Amino acid sequence: xxxxxxxxxxxxxxxxxxxxxxxxxxxxxxxxxxxxxxxxxxxxxxxxxxxxxxxxxxxxxxxxxxxxxxxxxxxxxxxxxxxxxxxxxxxxxxxxxxxxxxxxxxxxxxxxxxx
Amino acid sequence: xxxxxxxxxxxxxxxxxxxxxxxxxxxxxxxxxxxxxxxxxxxxxxxxxxxxxxxxxxxxxxxxxxxxxxxxxxxxxxxxxxxxxxxxxxxxxxxxxxxxxxxxxxxxxxxxxxxx
Numbered sequence: 001x002x003x004x005x006x007x008x009x010x011x012x013x014x015x016x017x018x019x020x021x022x023x024x025x026x027x028x029x030x031x032x033x034x035x036x037x038x039x040x041x042x043x044x045x046x047x048x049x050x051x052x053x054x055x056x057x058x059x060x061x062x063x064x065x066x067x068x069x070x071x072x073x074x075x076x077x078x079x080x081x082x083x084x085x086x087x088x089x090x091x092x093x094x095x096x097x098x099x100x101x102x103x104x105x106x107x108x109x110x111x112x113x114x115x
Numbered sequence: 116x117x118x119x120x121x122x123x124x125x126x127x128x129x130x131x132x133x134x135x136x137x138x139x140x141x142x143x144x145x146x147x148x149x150x151x152x153x154x155x156x157x158x159x160x161x162x163x164x165x166x167x168x169x170x171x172x173x174x175x176x177x178x179x180x181x182x183x184x185x186x187x188x189x190x191x192x193x194x195x196x197x198x199x200x201x202x203x204x205x206x207x208x209x210x211x212x213x214x215x216x217x218x219x220x221x222x223x224x225x226x227x228x229x230x231x
């Protein structure tokens with residue numbers, strides 16, 4: 001098993017659909033993150049969970065709803081998205097949620113296209 | 116406020132050339148950490164190196180080397196004798212001690228093309 005696994009790798013959805021992105025980490029880490037990567041924009045931190053509690057929410061629209069049922073799994077529920085939400089959504093984990101020294105381990109991302 | 120600037124959007128080199136990727140950062144903290152990540156076409160960012168603000172020693176790892184200079188707030192990355200497999204997007208990142216690990220800020224990335 002690779003360290004951080006994301007499914008699906010590609011997703012196309014209409015603006016009225018509801019879908020979910022899934023992330024699973026096999027590294028025994030305590031913190032998990034969602035990042036958004038759009039063309040020609042820096043990586044944007046969306047949500048952070050530490051020990052299954054949300055500790056950061058960077059003013060993300062409510063049409064994105066995260067869920068962290070345990071320290072190994074993280075979901076991003078999507079509903080009534082807009083075309084500008086089309087992007088690569090990256091999940092990451094780290095083993096030191098309270099420390100700024102810990103590097104992030106990323107999945108390969110879920111490429112989302114909203115029609 | 117913290118900020119990471121990678122002024123080079125794209126760089127194209129021929130195999131075996133040396134290439135330097137620039138990174139300039141801004142922070143008010145005296146304790147902070149700098150990172151470089153590589154994003155190959157497959158998508159996942161791969162951690163390359165971490166440097167803390169108290170350690171200005173340059174580091175070399177194989178064909179990779181990093182030059183950290185606090186006086187110019189720069190943390191540049193050099194690839195010696197580049198290879199086609201080095202083609203990727205490279206991100207410089209910063210985290211500050213007072214915000215913990217939750218707010219790693221990334222630069223916009225530099226896309227490196229290495230041609231055979």
